[in-house]
Amino acid sequence: MSNSATEMLVSASIEFLQAYPPFDRMERGALEFLGEHVRLAYYPKDSVILSTATGVARTLHILQRGKVMARQTGDVSMLEFSSMTLGPGECFPIGSVMAQRPSTNAYTALEDVFCYELPADDCFSLLQMSTAFNLFCTQYIASLLSQSRQQLQSQFSQRVAEQQTMNSPLASIIKKEPVAVTRDTTIRKVVEVMAAGRIGSMIIVDGEQQPVGIFTLSDVLKRIVLPGTSLDNPIHSVMSPGPHTLPLAANAYDAALAMAMHGVRHVLAVDEGGRLKGVVSERDLFALQRVGLRQIRQSIDTATTIDMLLQASHDVRQLSLNMLAQGVGAEQITQFISALNDTLTRRIIQLNLDRHDLFGIDWAWLSFGSEGRDEQTFSTDQDNGIVYICTDIMDREHTQLRLLEFARDVNADLDRCGFPLCTGKIMASNPELCLTLEEWEEKFDYWVRTPEPKALLNATIFFDFRPLFGKFNLADRMRLSLLRQTKGNPLFLRMLAGNALSVLPPLGKIRDFVTDTDPQHPGTIDLKRYGARLFIDAARIFAMAHDVAATNTVQRLKLAAAVMNISPEEAAAAVDAFNFIQLMRLRHQHSEQVQGREGDNLIRPDELNEVERRILKEAFRQARKLQQRLKLDYQL
């Protein structure tokens, strides 16, 4: 029976629901169906709303008033803190209703609770009716995370509305058909075509249309005119072989990153068969960028003084901020910052090599910590070291002194360019961290065999090393021996896991978040210590236990998941959660810097909006899942 009373109560319910996702995006018809089919129930404080014993979940609950605690039961109940708090607008138990199985959680009213209840059958009708609801339920976590990304993006997009986004696929950036020739075409012919068509670059392809080389206008001078090369020679004798290619589906950001990493000006877009589909030049990306990528890259590469690099480091920061504003994901921004900072660091090293004679020494510059993981944020200090080879034991002291002198200058220059000296002295100029390959191996070996607290702490910093300059194979050898040691030492990994579990995600039992762990900053959560680090620590252990050489947390999670029997969806959820936390950190540091403050990692959950709060909660739950896996794996 439909009457005016029904209408009034249904529309009041709809109005309530519309304040929360996914109902805020639900189609009008579906909302009305929902409003007409729910029943309103009340549960007093402390009563059990739903438990495993209730049997198959036949009702979807949508909280209207009050809070509910969900607590894991059954096999996993040995894990403490496996509970979470739900508030108005939240649904439960989504998974169990969808799968028509008993709930794995027990739901208890923490306060007096009113909730809407939708019978499972109506829930299924709603799934058919509403794509928004369907998306929400089937991609429960993924959908929440993407909403947040969209929201963050829209917050910034007002300021950069006129800029095309760096997320555009290459297919949309490429405007012209690519011009290509075969390997054996004469130089004369190629130059004629380029001149006639006013083309800046020519792609050389093989019989399958797969690019094998690139030849640009600037090569004409250096490789043909000056050396006096015959114009009748085939083009492959003067082309740059092995051009950088990206799939058509890659986005502008990927192209920018490839250019920044490899110092090239062109990236070729290819289809699934590796066939040439187009050329993306830096100029094409200029339109997308306020601060030119190439300008930065070039100013770094051609800088002859530290002052010039100082300017470049400002530009790197500005560019990253622009990317943040354009909605580029955290994973990409942090990698991007790392890539450009790498370039900057390399240039500083090169400039110092002019003044320090290291001839005859095999050495490599190493990055540790966040830099080693390719996860630098806007506020980052130095974490570096040196590995070298000393063939003659008599030379060791002398060689080390030469390297230390050099390192001191590099550290000081990095400091001037915006990478503050490390307060913990984790720098190449520290004699403890300027070591021969054997010494590094011994050091690592010692930490692995005697996992005392200090050693475990060191492991979390130094085991994420990455070579930046010099003989990269030295770092590869360090990695091989490290993985050999850790794999053969389960006790060490167990201790490392125990260490990782000493910090728990700040999920409150009653309130959403625990925000009072730091008496100096009440009401805040340190997203580095209580957020990002939980993922980083877990990923490191997964990687070392399963022979994964990568140092990047996302890479580690993805690669380790494959061998750990973790489904790609689960791994993706963890990666999304980690990226969300990183994005929050970046955004927070950005706003801190805009206000002229030193960027910290302290965010106030109270100042987040409803969606962000819920995603942050979900992200912490993902961290807890990783920790639970550690507990199971190492029987902790």
Place this chain on the structure above:
Amino acid sequence: MSWLPDLFNSARGQRGLLLTPGQRQSIAFWRQLPAADMTRSHTSIRYVIVDVETSGLNMKKDCLISIGAVALVDGKMDFNDTFQVVLRQDQVSAHENILIHGIGGSAQSEGMDPVEALLAFLRYIGKAPLVAYHAFFDQAMIDKAMRRYLGMEVGQTWIDLAWVLPDFFKYRADGRVPLDDWLRLFNIENILRHNAVSDAYATAKLLQVAIAHGVHKGADSPASFIKIEKARRWMYESR
């Protein structure tokens, strides 16, 4: 001279002159419905929660303008099982009064024929126990209209939450707590204050609270609520 038409109407109602055979049949049908067993548990009985809007607070002079009602079945509220009616008024109520309940003059004179409206209400409530806050007023106004238009005594069981609730909470000891105080206490929203449906909705949520706490204290049926109400009234009156 507002008592004149009232007198006139009730006289005719009592004689049943204005009721059609169909209408009389409806009443007879309602009378034959089995009485609700008040000793059954809260979750196996249907409660109807009622709120009325009137032309004023004088039970003798003022008349019924609208009835709003919602039902609890299994202790849960289903928005499809709800009721609202505006009774057609011969005389539109005073302006200040319109401001309170928001039912304008034209809505009042376009309302449903009072006889049909009250029959619809009877069909909706069946023999379910009726619940209201400060129920004596709602009961008096509805009983008066029933006598006047249908010429009948309804004799339905009413439960007054104003008397029952204080038994479960030490909040206030007597039946004089304003409804809004309880609503605030339990964080119950009122969609549109002084709208009969909205007030009935809020009262229904209050009944849900009372049921849950009542069960906890052994008051698990309408009969036990009635007992509580009687005892409290007696205590209050014999003070």
